[in-house]
Amino acid sequence: MLLPPSDRRTFLTRTVGALGVTMLRPDISDLLPRLQGPPIRLAVVGAGRHGRAIIAELQKIEQVQIAAVCDTSPSRLDTAVGRATGAEGFADHRELLARRDDVEAVIVATPTHTHRPIVEDVLAAGRHVYCEAPIAATIDDCQALAAAVTSATTVCQAGLLGRSNPTYRRAQPLVRTELRDLVSLAGHANRKTSWRFPASGGSSEGEMNWRLDPEVSTGLAGEVGVQQFDVAHWFRREYPTRVSGRGAIRLHQDGRTIADSIDLDFTWADGITLRYDATLASSYGGQYELIRGANATIRLAWTHGWMFKEADAPTQGWEVYATRQEIFGEEGIVLIANATQLAAQGDLESGVGLPHPSLYYALVDFVRSATEGAPVACPLDEGARASIVAILANQAVVSGQPVDIPAFTA
Amino acid sequence: MRFAIPAMGTRFEVVLFAGAGGTGHAQLRAAGEAVIDEIAYWHARLNRFAPDSLVSHIVRRRGEPIRLDRETYDLFADADTVWRASEGAFDITVTGRAHLIKLDGSARTITVDGDDISIDLGGIAKGHALDCARARLEDAGVTAGLIHGGTSSVVAVGRPSASSRWRVALGPDAGDDVVTLADAALSLSDPAGQREVSGSDHIVDPRARFGRPGAARPTERVAVIGPSARLADAWSTALAVLGQAPDTLPIGYDARFLPGLVGAHPDAAAAI
Numbered sequence: 001m002l003l004p005p006s007d008r009r010t011f012l013t014r015t016v017g018a019l020g021v022t023m024l025r026p027d028i029s030d031l032l033p034r035l036q037g038p039p040i041r042l043a044v045v046g047a048g049r050h051g052r053a054i055i056a057e058l059q060k061i062e063q064v065q066i067a068a069v070c071d072t073s074p075s076r077l078d079t080a081v082g083r084a085t086g087a088e089g090f091a092d093h094r095e096l097l098a099r100r101d102d103v104e105a106v107i108v109a110t111p112t113h114t115h116r117p118i119v120e121d122v123l124a125a126g127r128h129v130y131c132e133a134p135i136a137a138t139i140d141d142c143q144a145l146a147a148a149v150t151s152a153t154t155v156c157q158a159g160l161l162g163r164s165n166p167t168y169r170r171a172q173p174l175v176r177t178e179l180r181d182l183v184s185l186a187g188h189a190n191r192k193t194s195w196r197f198p199a200s201g202g203s204s205e206g207e208m209n210w211r212l213d214p215e216v217s218t219g220l221a222g223e224v225g226v227q228q229f230d231v232a233h234w235f236r237r238e239y240p241t242r243v244s245g246r247g248a249i250r251l252h253q254d255g256r257t258i259a260d261s262i263d264l265d266f267t268w269a270d271g272i273t274l275r276y277d278a279t280l281a282s283s284y285g286g287q288y289e290l291i292r293g294a295n296a297t298i299r300l301a302w303t304h305g306w307m308f309k310e311a312d313a314p315t316q317g318w319e320v321y322a323t324r325q326e327i328f329g330e331e332g333i334v335l336i337a338n339a340t341q342l343a344a345q346g347d348l349e350s351g352v353g354l355p356h357p358s359l360y361y362a363l364v365d366f367v368r369s370a371t372e373g374a375p376v377a378c379p380l381d382e383g384a385r386a387s388i389v390a391i392l393a394n395q396a397v398v399s400g401q402p403v404d405i406p407a408f409t410a
Numbered sequence: 411m412r413f414a415i416p417a418m419g420t421r422f423e424v425v426l427f428a429g430a431g432g433t434g435h436a437q438l439r440a441a442g443e444a445v446i447d448e449i450a451y452w453h454a455r456l457n458r459f460a461p462d463s464l465v466s467h468i469v470r471r472r473g474e475p476i477r478l479d480r481e482t483y484d485l486f487a488d489a490d491t492v493w494r495a496s497e498g499a500f501d502i503t504v505t506g507r508a509h510l511i512k513l514d515g516s517a518r519t520i521t522v523d524g525d526d527i528s529i530d531l532g533g534i535a536k537g538h539a540l541d542c543a544r545a546r547l548e549d550a551g552v553t554a555g556l557i558h559g560g561t562s563s564v565v566a567v568g569r570p571s572a573s574s575r576w577r578v579a580l581g582p583d584a585g586d587d588v589v590t591l592a593d594a595a596l597s598l599s600d601p602a603g604q605r606e607v608s609g610s611d612h613i614v615d616p617r618a619r620f621g622r623p624g625a626a627r628p629t630e631r632v633a634v635i636g637p638s639a640r641l642a643d644a645w646s647t648a649l650a651v652l653g654q655a656p657d658t659l660p661i662g663y664d665a666r667f668l669p670g671l672v673g674a675h676p677d678a679a680a681a682i
Contacts, residue, residue, distance in 0.1 A: 032470070049447070056455070059477045060467055075549075083479035085518045196440040198550030205437070254436040303462065355461040355470070357454075 030166040031355055033364050037371025039063050041102050045093045045118055046109035047071035047080035049197075050132060054109055055084050057360040061367055067103050070096050073202045093118050097125040104128060105155070105370050107363075112223065113137035113216040116145055119380075123148055128155040128370040130363070131380060134226045134387035137218050142391070146384035155369040157376050158383020161358035162231040164365045167305040171291075171298050174307060175235045178316070179293025182236075182272055186290040187228040189220070189278040194252050195260070212256050214398075220262050220278040221245070221393035228289055229393070230378070230386040231300070232266070232274050235291060239389060239408045240266035240274065245396035251281035262397050266389075276393075303353040411435075413442040417453035418536050420560030422446075424543070427554055427570065441550035445543045445557060452539040455482070456531050465529050468522055475519035483518045485538045485640065486511070489531070492644040496656065500648035504530050533563065537597060537643030540565040544639075562598045565639050566591035580633060580668065587668070595639035599646035600631045636663035 040063055044051055047069050058064045066084035070093050071077040081089040090096040096103070105128035108118050116136050122129040135158050136142045149156045162168040175182070196212060199205040211217050218226075233239050243266050247259025261279040268274075288301040295313040299306050308330050354361075365377035385408045396403040413424040424445045426438050455464040468476050478486070492500045493508045501508045510524040522529070531538075536559040543557050544565045554568040556576050566576040575590035580598060589596060634646040641660060649655060655665050 052451075056464070056479065059479065060464075083481070085477055085479075193443055194436070194439050196436060196443070198437060198440040198444055198552075200549040200551075209440075254439075353461050355466065357462050360462075 030169065033361070033368075035061065035063050035364065035368055035371065037063060037368065039065060040104050040367060040371050041065050041067040041100075042105045042107060042367075043068040043070065043096055043100065043103045044080070044084070044107045044109060045070040045096070046111075046132075047073075047076045048109070051080060051109040052083065053357075053359060054107055054363065055080060057357065057363050058107075059084070060356070060360060061364060063367055063371060064363075068096050068100050075200070075202055094121055097121060097127070105130070105366070107366075108132060111210045111216070112218060113141075113210065116141040119145055120148055123152050123154065123156070126154060128366070129380070130155075130157045130159060130366045131383065132159040133230070133383055134218055134222045134390050135380060135383045136387055137216055137222070137391070139388050139391055142384040142387045146381040149380045149384075155366065155376055156380035157362075157366045157369065158378045158380050158386070159359075159362055160230040160234075160378040160383055160386060161227055161302075161362050162300075163234060163378040164361040165302065165358045166354060166361060167303070168231060168300060171300055171305050171307070172235055174296075174298065175291055175293070178296050178307065178309075178313075179291065179298070180296075180313075181294040183292040183294060184272065185232050185236075185274040185292070187225070187232070187274060187276040188285050188289075189224045189228065189287045190283055190285045191280055191287075192251075192283040193280055194254070195258075195280050196252075196254070212258050214257050217258055218387075218391055219247070219258055219394040219397060220260075220280070221264060221397055222387070222390040224278050224287075225262075225264070225276060225393060226386055226390035228276065228287070229266070229274075229389050230383075231289055233382075233386055233389070236268065236272070238268065239385065239405060240268050241405050241407070242267045242402055243389070243393045243396045243405060244402040245393060246400060247397035250279065259397055264393050264396065266393070302358055411438055411442055413446050415446045415449055415453075417449050418457070418539065418559065420536070422449045422539070422543075422557070422559045424547075425556045426547075426552060437550075438552065441547060441552045444546045444550055445555075448543045448546045449539045449559075452535065452542060456485075456535040456538070458528065458530055465531065468520055469527065469529055472522045472524065472527065475514065475517065475521045477517070477519050480518070481538075481542065483513070483515075483520070485531070485534065486513055486520055487515070488638075488640055489534055489644060492534075492641070492648055496645075496648035496652060499651040500534075500644050502529050502531050502534065503527055504532075533597065533599070533643035533647050534640055536560065536563045537595065537639035537641070540595065540639040562600070563639055563643055564591065564596040566594055566596075568593060589633070589635065591635070594635055594637065595642045596633060596635050597639065597642035597646040598631070598633045599650040631668045632665060633668060634663060634665045636660065 042058060042064055044054055044066060055066060058066055066087045068088045068090055069077065069080040069084055070090040071080060072091055077089045077091065081087050106122045108115055108129060108131045110118060112134050115131055119129055119131050135145055197208040199208055211223055243264055245262060245264040247262040249256065249259060250261045252260045260281055262277065264276040266274040288299060291298040296307050296309045362377065368374040369376050389405055392403045392405055411426045411428060415422050424442050426442050428435055428438055457463045458465045460466060489502045490513055498506060507524060507527050510522065510527055512521040540557055540559055540563055544567055547555055547567055554570055556566055558564040564578055569575055569592045575592040578589050578591055578596055580587040580589065632646050632649040634642045636642045645659065645663060645665065649665055659665060
């Protein structure tokens with residue numbers, strides 16, 4: 001079993017007899033989705049590291065034909081065309097939209113500060129659009145995109161992955177039904193990397209390292225934190241009202257001004273807080289979130305999720321399906337919904353993690369919305385609001401001053 | 411500058427020299443991290459134990475053609491080539507069922523037939539990751555570096571200096587054979603190596619399942635050098651099983667069987 005980075009060092013598994021922790025395992029139809037809609041021709045704009053991952057996951061979706069890829073770097077474009085069987089390469093997204101009217105949907109995976117004009121062009125061309133998060137680097141751009149969506153007739157999805165992750169979907173209703181009184185939230189994102197990329201493919205070092213450019217970067221809060229902040233927004237169904245933060249360069253003293261380590265405190269109107277930290281200086285702990293309640297605490301780590309119940313919490317009927325485990329020093333049970341079906345498909349043998357990365361599920365949701373009319377997993381205007389929260393959090397880090405968050409409707 | 415990552419059941423390490431190719435410290439670190447990211451990418455895609463890997467997806471969708479990117483297709487195509495050329499001594503199904511893996515070059519798909527087939531890319535996955543890692547290093551303009559996966563698979567990029575080559579010892583002791591490399595890959599297959607650690611064989615003869623003549627418990631220790639780590643890894647595994655070099659080693663590849671006792675073959679470095 002391969003555990004996510006957050007849990008490699010702490011995971012213990014053995015059969016035990018006590019009750020305490022519940023593994024959050026979604027239904028089989030969510031884990032291994034099969035789409036029913038017609039084939040769809042897609043284009044991917046932005047063929048960098050994330051574009052590569054997107055192409056790899058799209059190739060796994062039967063209904064998808066990657067008809068075109070687009071990148072301003074000739075060598076990256078050439079590589080991307082080689083990775084996407086049958087795709088035509090374009091250096092400019094406008095030419096792609098003009099020449100390939102058979103392309104029904106576009107995935108935007110360019111640097112954050114370049115999203116807005118591309119998304120606007122895609123919407124103007126009447127195509128479905130999936131935009132990576134954060135969806136823009138400024139509040140103005142986020143608001144402009146949110147406004148553009150209101151008149152769009154096509155699917156507009158933000159790439160906020162928790163919304164599509166089957167484990168997170170399994171956990172979301174439990175926050176209300178199982179935790180009883182919410183106590184607090186926490187999020188952590190720990191990696192050891194310089195966040196610097198070598199110049200290649202005809203792109204200069206500056207172009208490659210836009211994340212380190214204070215003129216356009218949304219920092220760790222934006223580029224990493226937005227995914228986790230959105231989980232809190234989604235679970236709570238409301239946005240925080242205030243954020244304070246600090247940042248420092250703890251390891252990468254290479255002339256950068258963007259903090260490599262940040263701490264944030266979000267506060268909701270009802271006094272609930274989210275404590276968040278992210279660093280590029282240490283990988284210990286990986287990326288995970290904690291939702292602490294009076295009856296139970298949920299720990300989510302993107303490929304895995306557990307619920308640790310308090311000893312005095314009532315036992316629910318669905319827990320009778322649970323397998324027992326010890327994890328993080330807590331003895332308890334593992335829940336596997338639809339265990340019979342999973343066992344029949346051999347999935348139980350492959351471990352407790354998801355059979356696909358979160359990105360795959362987000363792309364499946366997008367295709368399902370575009371071809372079957374399913375509800376959009378995370379509409380672009382919700383992505384805009386999450387992005388604004390992240391941008392304001394970055395402002396709090398940069399200024400060292402608390403920042404008020406405007407009232408949104410969740 | 412050194413970088414490391416646990417992947418594919420072992421530890422990959424990258425060694426770069428500050429100033430190599432005129433590269434500054436920050437740029438060199440970025441290049442080294444790009445290499446580590448590349449290895450992590452392939453670990454995630456090719457790990458048969460991870461439910462979210464591409465290999466698990468291919469096996470789960472048995473009977474269906476699965477589209478592959480060019481790099482992954484080339485990996486499976488090389489595995490198929492070595493399987494055929496070695497008459498089944500190298501087999502990514504481990505159980506002598508590689509004939510149930512169908513590749514379609516025009517559609518660039520793979521289809522796995524058979525109900526209980528599994529895919530274990532083993533050493534060829536390590537070699538593939540090293541080849542891709544080397545490409546990332548070259549993309550970044552780094553002209554000298556050494557990357558290894560678990561010390562048994564090594565890729566030498568350029569030379570440490572104009573007049574020298576990378577020196578790689580074929581064992582942990584001072585007297586062990588040493589090979590010198592420049593822009594080349596080395597793979598060492600030693601059936602006894604893992605046995606000493608885990609007590610079980612990590613190289614098995616896939617043909618033994620069918621009682622084919624010549625099938626036996628592999629005992630030969632063999633080193634293969636060539637342009638590609640992927641092919642060097644596949645061939646060193648095949649030769650460890652075969653116990654002898656066939657006539658079909660690709661052009662540019664050299665193999666040498668080594669005595670079981672490390673360091674006992676004085677000509678190994680020169681010969682290879």
